[in-house]
Amino acid sequence: MAAEQDDARAKVQRLLVTGDNRLKQGVKPxxxxxxxxxxxxxxxxxxxxxxxxxxxxxxxxDLEKLEAEAPPPAPPAA
Incomplete structure (x- = not known):
């Protein structure tokens, strides 16, 4: 049972870190x-x-704050 808990904790941690890394890399919100x-x-x-x-x-x-502060996309070049 302890091994299952450890695996679950590791999975959760991996997913949180993936989200954090995506945020840092500028991936879509x-x-x-x-x-x-x-x-x-x-x-x-x-x-x-x-x-x-x-x-x-x-x-x-924090993600919602960043989305609200993000500048609008630049208009296409004429």
Whole structure:
């Protein structure tokens, strides 16, 4: 059972780091959000939701702030 918990924790951590890396690399916000939500789903399945949900909520809030601050795309050249 402990090995399963360790595997679940590792999976959740991997998904959170993937989301963080995507964010740093400028990947589309939808993909970043997808990674964070997958981490939350994996945590939920493993009974770790209470520990992981606050982390995911913080990341999603930061992502929303970044999206709101992002400049609009440049218009196409004439």
């Amino acid at each position: 939808e993909k970043v959000r997808e990674s964070y939500m997958a981490a939350l789903d994996a945590a939920r399945e493993a009974g770790l939701e209470d520990a992981v949900q606050p982390l995911v909520e913080l990341r999603l809030a």
